Amino acid sequence: MGALDRNIYKEIDLCLERIYPESITLAEKVVEAGLDAKSQLRGFETLINATSRFSEIQNYIKNQAGKENSAASKWRFVAPLMLGQLAALETEAHRIAGTDPQQILDVKLRLARGWAKQVVCHYLYKR
């Protein structure tokens, strides 16, 4: 990711502050679902921090939810809310970044990483 305009960093922070309550709601639901912290949530966070493509995050959630193992039903419990929040982040990224394709790609990933941090931290705190 490249450097962004100073105002865009501010907009990203403001957006992350705004969505914090929703991230908490999601984290509570993840606790309720009983997803395992080490193998599931950390893997998810690692993917978000490593990927260069926003849709890879959405596809990871769908893939986990579509598996045929015991964790899949837990993912299915939280997947609609996760995917809904990610779709909202994508819309926000377009609003913040304007029409510059490079900035849109960067802002989407920065928002996703901030969001994941909020969700995982609250999950670890509540669990």
Add this chain to the structure above:
Amino acid sequence: MGEKLNEFLSSNEFKIFKDEDLREKAIEAVNAILKRLRDENLDPPARSQVNSIFATLQTCGMSGLEVLAEKQKAKEQKKEKDKANMREGFWALLCKHIADQNDPCSLSGLAHTVLAARGFVKDHSMLKPPERGSQKTLNKQAIKAFLDAIALIYFEHFICHFYYCHKGGNNGQAV
């Protein structure tokens, strides 16, 4: 044109296209295929069969996937041959989705629409030989390059959404 096309295929605009528009197209395609299977009372393919799409793409590219889909389609049709109304199964629908040039929602149709809008594919019907032939070849090359550039990501969207809907996530609706 080859250089300009390569420039477009590696641009950030194209990255967004693969991340967003292509994802929506794949979701629409999966939803349409699953609806068709439900309407025809046919079972969706097993996960291992769907997995073979990605494995084939990684090793043999789009042409390999077309061969796989045709082979699987023939197997499907064998099972249906004694029935009065022969139904189209997953692989037959996938074959159409990949190559049907008359369907704007197919992958070939999508390639044509995107490339024509940017001048990489041009109408050759009004040209006279030999220009017609060479334009036809250029169009084919551009469409092939486009399909090769999107195939892996398109089918990642396609397969993940398929798994998700198959297991009842979001009741099979687009996300």
